[in-house]
Amino acid sequence: MSPKTAPTASSPQKAGLPAGWLALERTPSPIRVYNTLSRSKGVFEPAEAGHVRIYACGVTPYAEAHIGHARPALIWSVIRKYLEWRGYRVTLVQNFTDVDDKIIQRARERGEDPVELAARYSEQYLSAMRRLGIRGADYYPKVSQHIPDIIAMISGLIERGIAYEVGGDVFFDVSRFPDYGKLSGQRLEELMAGTRFEADERKRSPMDFALWKAAKPGEPAWESPWGPGRPGWHIECSAMSLKYLGNGFDFHGGGMDLVFPHHENEIAQSEAYTGQQPFVRFWVHNGLVNMGAEKMSKSLGNVVSIDELLARYPAPLLRFLLLSTHYRSPLEFSDSALAEATRGWRRLNSAVHRLEQFLRDHGGLPGALAGPGDVARWRAELDGEGARYLDGLVSVPERFDAAMADDFNTAAALAVLFDLARETNGFREQLVRRGKPAPAAVEVLGGALALFRLFGGELLGVLGAEEAGAPDQPALVDNLVQLLLDVRREARERRDWATADRIRDRLRELGIVVEDTPAGSRWRMADG
């Protein structure tokens, strides 16, 4: 059970949570998580004190990663960061099923080696996730590197009389596992009645599934007690999760479409093998990403690749869109959804950027951390308005925590950030209007920035980009626009409104929006 042989382990980082009032000082909310197995929310405590063990079903790397793959990866990376903020150590494992029928088929079509093809797409997937700002798992085990573990598990199942070999294939005997169907709510009789495919004659029951497949000519194969072959689908997740996390780990995640048969079969294999239950304490399934009304899937050919999206949209915006819907709900992905998300996302970010600007202008300390002593001092120094704002600020960690603790409700957590943005904009504007803000007020706003950075930046990763100007534009564009704005400023100083408006209107026609602020004019690219 030692994970030291992990192929592509990234070193777990420390949570690095700030001290003081930014961390949760009041009673943390009990973490409640929806469990597919019980079809209800249950209070979560890790089986091993202080340590949360998670296995998230990864991908079969035979094509480019699409946005549907990003959802679970993003969710689990956010969940792990939240749990770490709550003070847990987290071990996250995500597999690559790099030995598989589809990979073999694709490789054959292209005249490529299947293992190489899988390796290439695995890298592509990891790169796409990195660019989405998704913090990696601790281990990314691959089937091709765990064949001995899988063979050992299959052998164990045969010894216990739960699996049987026929002509080089090994099948799991579902009749030997009375709980079969407990995850998906299916009954064995119904499943067999509904069988729509032609069953392999050699199987004892049509529902028996392959643990090991005998090699056909030209397929990648490994030696085994049953002759050359390769693992069936399902067994790899049982073998690798047990290897890296041990039995009875905390969360097993994956898309809703994996509930049956994949996870059902995993439970059957694993619990039959260990003789103990539960194999997994919480089964967590995310809703699918739809294109229009239909599921996005490679077989339907309606996928949007992450590379395409990243070429057109900033990663934090894509994360914002994905996190705006609770993870269990289906999410419709479309240009209009993207356009609407952009408007909300921009307001959140512009609140942060203006706050940063304010702090620069007033010598504030961006992200200044504060202890309870500071809060008390601020409260004494602030006027009524300031104290009211401070009260709202102090409640943010608690409210954010309550949202996330309730089945990792990122949509509700984002609402907390929108509240913070509105209140911060209001308070900041009021200070600007009155002029000469009190030092305590500036410090409080420094604290607000720290909250944005912790929750919006560190934990959810929805902040960034979209500064004034347009970062992706060449410096020449920036300089030219700046030149026009200088000319316009001079016109405005002369009260030559006609010229000033003409410059603004013409730029607008070119897709550049000019906004005048007390600190000068700024520009950005229009939506587009």
Add this chain to the structure above:
RNA sequence: GGCGCAGUAGCCAAGGGGCUAAGGCGGGAGUCUGCAAAACUCCUAUUCGGCGGUUCGAGUCCGCCCUGCGCCUCCA
């Protein structure tokens, strides 16, 4: 056919027995600004697909129905 998930304002979307049904987008009215944009303030669901039931009390629980989606064959 079986199993499962969902239907909340014009749109997106939280909430899942009892405080005025979060938040975002859009729309309306105001404040500020040369005008605009942005921002802020107020307004925008007597009601949660339909019909019954349980309960002192139901978007919230139960039953039936309607609609959409997913799984039962590879899928995150």
